[in-house]
Amino acid sequence: MKKNAFILFILIIQTFSMNAQTYKAIIKTNYGNITVVLFDETPLHRDNFIKLVKEHFYDSLLFHRVIKGFVIQGGDPTSKTAKDTALLGEGDLGYTIPAEFNAKYFHKKGMLAQARDDNPQKASSACQFYIVQGKIANDSTFIKAKKRTGNETPEANKKVYRKIGGIPHLDMNYTIYGEVIKGMKIVDKIAAVKTDKNDRPLEAVRIKTIEIIQQKK
Numbered sequence: 001m002k003k004n005a006f007i008l009f010i011l012i013i014q015t016f017s018m019n020a021q022t023y024k025a026i027i028k029t030n031y032g033n034i035t036v037v038l039f040d041e042t043p044l045h046r047d048n049f050i051k052l053v054k055e056h057f058y059d060s061l062l063f064h065r066v067i068k069g070f071v072i073q074g075g076d077p078t079s080k081t082a083k084d085t086a087l088l089g090e091g092d093l094g095y096t097i098p099a100e101f102n103a104k105y106f107h108k109k110g111m112l113a114q115a116r117d118d119n120p121q122k123a124s125s126a127c128q129f130y131i132v133q134g135k136i137a138n139d140s141t142f143i144k145a146k147k148r149t150g151n152e153t154p155e156a157n158k159k160v161y162r163k164i165g166g167i168p169h170l171d172m173n174y175t176i177y178g179e180v181i182k183g184m185k186i187v188d189k190i191a192a193v194k195t196d197k198n199d200r201p202l203e204a205v206r207i208k209t210i211e212i213i214q215q216k217k
Contacts, residue, residue, distance in 0.1 A: 023050060024213040025178070029063070030206050031190050034131070034183035036112050042100040045114055045124065045177035052127060053210045063205040064088035068191045069135045070167065073115060074207055075128035087198055089128075096123035097175070105176040106157045108166040109134045110187070112178030124175050131180060133191045137161035137168060145169040 023038040023046065038046040052058060060080045065073035065088070078091035097114065099122045105111065111132045114124035135141075141161065142153045145168035153161070153168050161168055180187060193201045 021214045021216060024181070024215075025049070025053060026211040026213065027058075027183075028208040028210065029186065029190070030204070030208065032183060032186035034186050035181050036131075036178040037181050038112075038178045039102075039105065039176075041102050041104075042175060042177035044097050044100055045175055048097055048126065049129070049177070050212055053212050056209065057127065058207050059209045061207050062088070063190060063201065063207070065130075065199045066191060066193060066195050066201050066205065067199050069133060070191075071130040071132055071134075072187060072190045072205075073128065073130035075115070075125070077127065088200060092128065093126035095126050096121075097126065098123055100175045100177065101172050102176070103172070106153075106160075106166070107132050107134065107168065107170045107174075107176065108157075108160050109164045110180035110184055111166070111176045112180065113170070113174045113176045116174060122173060122175075131187050132167055132170075133187055134161075134166035136163075136165045141168060145171070149173065 022040065025036050025038060027034040027036065038049065040046070058075065061074055061076065062079035063072045063074040064076050064079045076088050076091035077093065079088050082088055107113070109132055113130055113132065115128040115130055116122065116124045137158070142158060146152055148169045149171065151172065153171070190205050193203065193205060195201050
């Protein structure tokens with residue numbers, strides 16, 4: 001990220017963080033609404049998301065990457081007017097968000113996290129996000145996760161993964177900054193749509209708009 005752009009980004013973050021608020025977001029899609037709570041422990045990601053929502057950046061964008069048993073992903077700015085056969089997923093906004101990993105948050109079903117490209121800092125995309133659907137985990141899931149990450153999944157997390165599912169091998173590799181609190185059936189419905197060989201839904205799954213709800217602490 002260029003220095004001036006980074007400074008501007010930090011000023012924006014500081015402006016949003018001045019007021020002690022808790023935030024929820026209602027993601028309104030043509031399949032129904034998904035409500036997420038945004039975590040205070042990840043202020044850079046939270047405030048960046050709020051900024052883009054208030055600018056109506058996400059209006060009419062697609063969930064362009066849908067993998068049943070894994071994630072639904074959206075936020076590619078090129079998806080708004082993309083042709084049906086266009087390959088999506090490379091669009092972004094020219095800056096990244098520093099990683100904000102927090103051990104208390106892991107990739108259980110329903111978590112909101114930011115996508116990213118392959119970079120050593122594990123900095124996040126400016127705009128692309130995903131919601132975890134995941135699968136019910138078993139011992140082999142955790143063995144594979146350890147091989148991929150080098151980390152052992154905590155026992156408390158394993159219990160949750162075994163009960164509701166998730167994606168253990170993404171833990172501490174992608175920043176989680178929110179969680180679905182209403183509308184998980186909509187996530188499951190979207191995750192079940194038919195897709196092409198590039199995981200793009202054959203029929204558009206579109207974000208109509210996102211509404212931010214803020215409450216004083």
